[in-house]
Amino acid sequence: MYNMSKMILKRGSYQTSKILAFSMTLLLSCFIAEAQNYFRYPLDSLPHFVSPFGGLRDNHFHSGIDLKTNEREGLPVYACADGYISRIKIQSIGYGKAIYIDHPNGHTTVYGHLQKYHGKIAEWIHAYQYKNQSFEFDKVFEKPLLFVKKGDTIGFSGNSGGSTGPHLHFEIRNTKSEEIINPALFGINPFDTLCPTIQKLCFYKFTTEAAVIFKEIDLTSKKLIKSDSLWILKDTLQLENNYLGMGIETYDYIHNASDRKNIYRYETYIDGKNNFSFTLNQFAFDQSKYINAHIDYNYYKRNQVRIQKCFVDDGNEIPLYTCDKNKGRITLLDDKIHEMKIRVFDASGNTVILLFYVVLKKSVQGAKHAKNTKAFYPLKANDIKQKDFTFHLDAKSIYDTLFYDCKVLPKIKRAYSKTYQIHHSSVPLHKSADIAIKVDKVRKEYQNKLLLAYFDKNEKKFRSAGGAYENGFVKGKASVFGSYFVSIDTLAPTVERVFIDKENPSVDTMYWHFEVKENFSGIAKNEAYLNNQWILLDYDAKSNLLSYKFDEVYFEFLIENMKRLNQNLPVVKPELLLRVYDKKGNMTEYKVSINL
Ligand SMILES: [Zn+2]
Structure with a gap:
């Protein structure tokens, strides 16, 4: 309790006159009570967390809380307090469909992995996506445009982006510093009497x-x-x-x-x-x-x-x-x-x-520092420079002194360079390293298809680290220690029309779904046209799914066909053209005429 009070006090710089009027104890309880009632819980249920604040995750402290939605999607999500929409971000990964609300108390609430948005917010987003011809976007509102009242429905809970199951990701941030604050400090906390x-x-x-x-x-x-x-x-x-x-x-x-x-x-x-x-x-x-x-x-x-x-x-x-x-x-x-x-x-x-x-047990000495020339140090920049290979770490890329292991390994079949092992993935990297590897002979037309691949010891699978060809080298970023070499991606992604719910085809009557598969470098972008008109496709990276939900483009097309029928003209079949690109510019064009 002591820490919580101290923190809330620090933030409560307003109401200076009150400070003089009340005793410290009374004042403290005032602030806490105010902070505790300011935000409502964003769902209808009582607070129930899948994951509390700061959960220990792979490569990050969970920067918010995950609220339980009973393994379901589509629960109404409410604005926690009065305010205005300050940012809307849609990604096929990360927070998926997210919304940010700024509140007059100097805090921002964030709602992530939404299934869909509601009302005027949904309308604004749809128009914005068509205007910019893009499903993904990150819009920061410099001036308030969409206002909300505490308890207004802003959207519905879902599983979009990098979510691993239906839930609502929720954050409270300091608007100015963007620091994320434990919502328990605002009274958003489940009932709990069990000890750790x-x-x-x-x-x-x-x-x-x-x-x-x-x-x-x-x-x-x-x-x-x-x-x-x-x-x-x-x-x-x-x-x-x-x-x-x-x-x-x-x-x-x-x-x-x-x-x-x-x-x-x-x-x-x-x-x-x-x-x-x-x-x-x-x-x-x-x-x-x-x-x-x-x-x-x-x-x-x-x-x-x-x-x-x-x-x-x-x-x-x-x-x-x-x-x-x-x-x-x-x-x-x-x-x-x-x-x-x-x-x-x-x-x-x-x-x-x-x-x-x-x-x-017995008198022992602390560890002595041995001299070793092959070391990386945490607070300074570190480099390995060889004729065919360079590796650069900015200062603060590692947490502790590291006596690293670096060697040249035998060339891998179909690789375009030697393999360079730079330590092991058992040591974390805080910032990505710059890495450059000299390329063996390669035909000019393949140069822009080259990338860096990596693996860790005992791993058979190679992964793409991206990168691009430049003056005889492939240069890129290494986010982990491991073994790196130059590889190639010349294969385009594949596209296939799928029916999501085979048992219940009615689910698909409002949608067209397509499954996209990519072998190496990753999906870069996609575009879709219905009889030459750009259409908005929803992309979910974790399920490799592109979805078109019938909207005004499709409905206008239907109306046009009805007019043609009335005039005894032949109807036009809907034809969909889909282009999917990987990160090395390999592209698949997929065309399908869909029966009405
Ligand atoms: Zn989360």
């Missing part, structure tokens, strides 16, 4: 580069003296390193959900003194990738379990930590028994404390 749990406790030593686990304790099997919220480890732990860090595997449980959620806060204490805490209150969208420094990335890659560190890497800049100058790292200076405490909270204030005692 800690599954695993790890101890790290700091070697010349990454932190390495030297002791791992499974708390589910270890003998604990246990109540709901206080767990005490019976045995004193003997530690053989005097300079160490900790990490925990921890989850939260909520009512009516069988899966485990992420926690809100955790803190560590040595001999009663707090030395580290992590709180999911607020962060900037472009900081969400620091998840890869927050968790033990290597452990996650090997075990698919996320150990959250109780110390901060030098290259980790997300502002979720409060800690001493050692950034949570602990030095044990004597051979006495020390009391350690780890406390975990969920956003409803339920908490669990793990209490244990440690003692240094």
